[in-house]
Each structure stands twice: as C-alpha cells, then as structure tokens.
Amino acid sequence: MTTTTTTTSTTTAPALDWRIDTLDLDAYLRRIGQPAASPSAEALASLHEAHVRTIPFENVDVVLGRTPSLELPDIADKLVHRQRGGYCFEHGLLFAAALERLGYDVVRCMARVGFDKPDAPLTHLLSLVSVGDERFLADVGFGSGLLVPLPLTDGARTEHGGWPFRLRQEGRHWLLETPTDDDGWHVAHGFDETPQRFVDYVVANHYIATHPKSPFTRRLIVQRKDHGNCRKLLGRGYQVEYADGRPTESKSVTPDELGDVLRSLDIVVDSDELARLREVYAGE
Template sequence: MTGSWGVEALDLDAYLARVEQPAAPPTAEALAALHEAHVRTIPFENVDPARGLRPSLDLEAIAAKLVGRRRGGYCFEHGLLFAAALERLGYDVSRRAARVQPHHNGPRTHMNLVVTVDGTEHLADVGFGAGVLRPMPLEDGTVVDQAGWEHRLVRDGRTWTLEKATSDGWEPLHAFDDQPQRLIDYEVYNHYTATHPDSPFTGKLVVMRLDHGLSRKLIGTTLVVERPDGSQEATPVADVAEALRSLDVDLTEDELADLQAPSP
C-alpha cells in the first residue's frame, strides 16, 4: 500500500528534473540510471543534526529540502524520497532497516530499499553515505563495482550483509533482513540518529559525494578525498561555506552561523 507513505504528495516532475532523468517504465536499466543520477546529484549531508535539529520525515518537507531547496540529507530523507519516486513510477518497493557496522554491534539506524523489477529483487541504497552508486541484485555472493569500489552481498538465513572490498578483505558495512518497516519505525531511528550523543551525525558536520573513481567527504573541518587505488588526501578546510558549495551544499547565512557557532 502506498497511501500510508503519502507518495502522492511528491511532485514527480520536479524530482525527475532535479536528477535530470526522464520518466520511464520500470526496468532494471531505468532503475540503475535513476539510482546513479540520484546519488550523483543530491548530496548526503547532516547539516540539520549538526545544528541540533531533527530532520522531518514528512515527504513534503523532504522534497522541499532536497528537491526545492537543492540541499541534501541523510539516509531517511534520501530513502523516503527515492521510494516515493519509484512507487510513483510503478516500481514494487519494500522499505527496510539496516544495522550499520554489524560486526561491531552497530545500531539499526540505516534505511535502504528492496526494489523488485523484471522479476528480480534489487538492493537500492541511495542514502548510505553516497557509497552505493548503483542498485545490486539481491543474490547471495553478487559483486557490483560501485564507482570503482567493489561491493558484495552475502546471505545468512534471513540476513543480508553488504560488504566492501578492502586491502584487508571484505568489510561488513550493514546488515538487513526481510522485515518491511513502517514510518513510525523510521521516526524512532531518526530520533536516535539525529539526537543521541553516540550518533556519528550529532555535533559534527558530515557531507559525502561520490562519482566514478572519486569519493569526497567533509568530516568536521577536514576534506578527505579517496580513490579506488587506496590513495587518500586529508586537507584542513579554512572556509566551510566554500567547502560545502564545492560539494553542492549551499546554505543560508543562518544555517552557516549555526554550524560555525561554538558548542555550548
């Protein structure tokens, strides 16, 4: 049922214009194109939690921010927006929740999607820190190149784990099962993620952008550039506003002032 998610409130034409994609019938190829366009266009950013605000999960508010304001957001905002667009386009979408860093007992604080198209289930993960560029067939052992970094899905009973290839082997990123979520579930996860002192998104700016062969991350006042060959550059940022603009995040003066205000 789509009614409980309020997907009819989404201006689909405005969303498609934002990511510069045409409306197309549901196919695996169209899903991949839309997924990549979303990740490359709409930034992953936690400006609101870093300012002490809990992002709204109301679809109209999300669209006003990520589409109308041309801002970004974090996983719940990306996931709810992308799911609504997919359902408006005729895709079969199941909203899920993942446990981040499951090998370190991380909490279940990530939203991802399982999308069925052409008879195959796919993991769609537009809000995972801009780390997943294209959807992945939900098949045990499937490996997909994500902008130069290999990612793998492995299954253990009902649990799927997304892994990333590193010099030390496969690193578990998050794990999820086949339990569909409700909006109230994400409200609970969102409250923790945006307000708890142990959350990585409170009190520190996090912005991530991904393109082919290039990952850029602004963590606090440090810009980290990574490439698939393992090379990495970390540069202190003197002008946060300029660094944000370079990552396609353009804030108001009040938002910038909140970010740069000293912690109480």
C-alpha cells in the same frame, strides 16, 4: 448438547500510506536529470546513480540542532526544491516514493551499520525493489555507498565507478560488504527483508538526530560519491578518496573556508545557517 464454534482470526499488516501522491515527480526527475521511464533494471540503475551523484549526503540540520522531518513534502522541499541534501531516511523515503510513482514495487527496510557489533542499532533505511522476477537492493542514502543497485542474490557484486561491493546472504540476513586492504571483506551493514512502518523510521530518526552516541550529532558530515572519487567533509577534515588506490588527499578546513567547501560539495545554506555552522567549527 453444547456446540462450540472456534473462530480463527488472521492478522495482516496494515496498509501503509507513504503519501507518495504528495511528491512532485516531475520536479524530482528534473533535480536528478532523468526522464520518466517504464520500470526496468536499466532505468532503476540510471535513477539510482543519478540520485546519488546529484543529491548530497549531509547532516547540516542535525549539527544546527534540528531533527530532520521525515514527512515526504518536507523532504522534497529540502532535497528537491531547496537543493540541499540529507541522510539515509530523507534520501531513502524520497527515492522509494519516486520509484513507486514510476510503477516499481518497493519494500522499505532497515539495516544495522556495524552489523557485527552487539550494540549496533537499526538506524539505516534501504529499499528492496522488484523489477519483474528480479529484486534489487536500492541504497541511495548510505553516504559513500552504492552508485547503482545490487541484485538481491547471494554473492552479487558491483564495481561501478571503480567502487567494489559484495552482497552476501547469511541466514535470514543480507550483508553489504566492501573490500579490505588485506583482500578480505568488511561488513558495511546488514539487514533482513522485514518491511518497516513509517513510525519505525521516526523512532530511528530521533535517535540519529539527538542521541549523544549518534555519529551525526558529533560533527558535520558531508559525502559526495562519484565515478572514481569520493569527497568527504568530516568535521574539520576534508578528504578526497580515489577508487584506483591513489593516496587520499586530506586537509583541514577553517571556519572561514567552510562556506566555500560546502558550495564545492553542492550544499546550499543561507547566511544565518553558515554563521551558526562557523560557530560550531570555532568551538571544536
């Protein structure tokens, strides 16, 4: 008689090393002006808002022909020590590392900006953060997005700082929405809860920083969200949007004015970088 033994194998996701031990947590907290505090919904909201209001959203490196490094020590050197900004991958990886060092449970995910468009790729990093029995959407790298986290519940809303957002669940997806002028809602991005690996962000980062269809390779983008206003530099156009419905202020920025405008947006570049950015502006 022949005996057949059946072996059942299970596949588990590999443990991921996000190198959070390389982060100088004290330096990061000094940068955003926050104390180290035990995990709580209130502390998470304070950290999120302080990060968004302190560290600029910008794509200067991409405009200069550089692909931003996603290695945590490089991100911290740039956003914390050199007082620069970055885009979603840099912001999100830095914030997630700080949260984990503070004791939060964090899952790094990916979203599609322009979710309802069939050709929209997965190119945005966000995090799902657990605090006790509650979970939150933390999204510090969405430019003119959330000031504070949203509870990960269908229909959750916030108007913090005067900026309304809604989170809606549709099947396995979560949709972050903003109001439209006709009292409707527009999908800013959509995501599911699939955990991502570091290499997933490396691939998306390469697309964002180099592909001709990427919005970040076409023009300089700087955004600063605050209570009641959002300041933006989009190519040659500088504008201030107001949460209370006041008309948007707009003006055109010349190459000679670029340095002053960047400084007003808390972007620190050296003289060589500024000269190269002015050359890009002159060629537009």
